[in-house]
Amino acid sequence: MLALLLLACGSEPEPEPPWTAPDEPGPYAAGVTSFQMTGAHEEAISVEVWYPAIQPENQDPSPYLEIPMAGTAYREATPVTADGPFPLIAFSHGSQGIRYQSITLTEHWASHGFVVVAPDHPGNTFLDPDQLDLALIADRRPGQVVDAVDALLARTADPADKLAGLTAGDDYLMTGHSFGAWTTLAVAGGQIDHAGMVIWCESNPDSRFCELTEEVLTVPGSPDPRATHALSMAPGGWYAFGDQGLDSVKPAMVWGGTMDEMTPYEEEIRPTYDGLSAPAELWTLADAGHFVFSDLCRVAPFISDECDDDGGYLDLPTGQDIVRTATTSWLRRMADVDARDQAWWDEAALTWPEATREAR
Secondary structure: OHHHHHHHHHOOOOOOOOOOOOOOOOOOEEEEEEEEEEOOOOOEEEEEEEEEEOOOOOOOOOEOOOOOOEOOEEEOOOEOOOOOOOOEEEEEOOOOEOOOOOHHHHHHHHHOOOEEEEEOOOOOEOOOOOOOOHHHHHHHHHHHHHHHHHHHHHHHOOOOOOOOOOOOOOOEEEEEEOHHHHHHHHHOOOOOOHHHHHHHHHHOOOOHHHHOOHHHHHOOOOOOOOEEEEEEEOOOOHHHHOOOOOOOOOOEEEEEEOOOOOOOHHHHHHHHHHOOOOOEEEEEEOOOOOHHHOOHHHHOHHHOHHHOOOOOOOOHHHHHHHHHHHHHHHHHHHOOOOHHHHHHHHHHOOOOOOEEEEEO
8 A cells, every 4th residue: 555655646747837928027036147257359248147036025126237227137136946957048239239238028038937148249338339340349249149158157057156057058049139130140050151241232332231341251150059049139231141141040030120220121120031941930010110129218218219209119118018928938939948838829829910920
């Protein structure tokens, strides 16, 4: 009888990890920490890391270090270890952005069970704009992301580190906005076509990414095979990859707004999607601008008319809610975290009048 009871006890299923729908805050608090590293070119790089954390008691969310902006994350909150290791996301900010420019997304992803690592790109942040030649910045950006991933993985592999065991890091999901969306494609398998870009830019000299000098066109691409997925928000510069250089970026999710003046939808965003092979999907936000994928309007409302309620733009809270929900669902399904993610997606259908989804 005792043997039967022990057998019965041993056959009980493991409890499912906590789960909430992607349109709600996740089951964890978002913790955040920062560290400094030295890049391959001896540049000092600040790195932000968000992670699933235990909800602190009697504490307000923490402001970020250089800019007085706070979201929902708690600095140095105790990490959740029991449900790990968690999948890893890398995020690359836009030109003259900053590593925490999109906390509406990165904090939400952490609350849903992701570790997110985001480096500053020196010479191209909100605090040090255009301190380096644009070609040099483009050359260094992909490697800075990879170096930040490696630095984080070294910490999570150290049993004595606060972040020990939070992520295994065998692979990661690559994400980014604007110049970071281009960086995303370069890290996640894109192959630079130098000669093709030179020819294309001779006929289209006003295209934004044709500002890159010829020096960058001689630098080989640096894709990281560990970057298995690409979430590219408001990308530009598809012509840097030529006719076939984006074929190896998959699966991919591309986002764009029809009123984007920085990376115009028809000239930059849709051609990026058209250059990808299946599986890929394109999400189009009607009347959205360039900064709906970030929180930069909170920091510098003067940067664009879309930061105001006037001008016919999709209002930022509505657009950000759509992006936050859909990207969280996609990332969790791509990471194959929980069967409940696919079931929710199948049932929710995610039909917003402001958004159109295409897929192949």
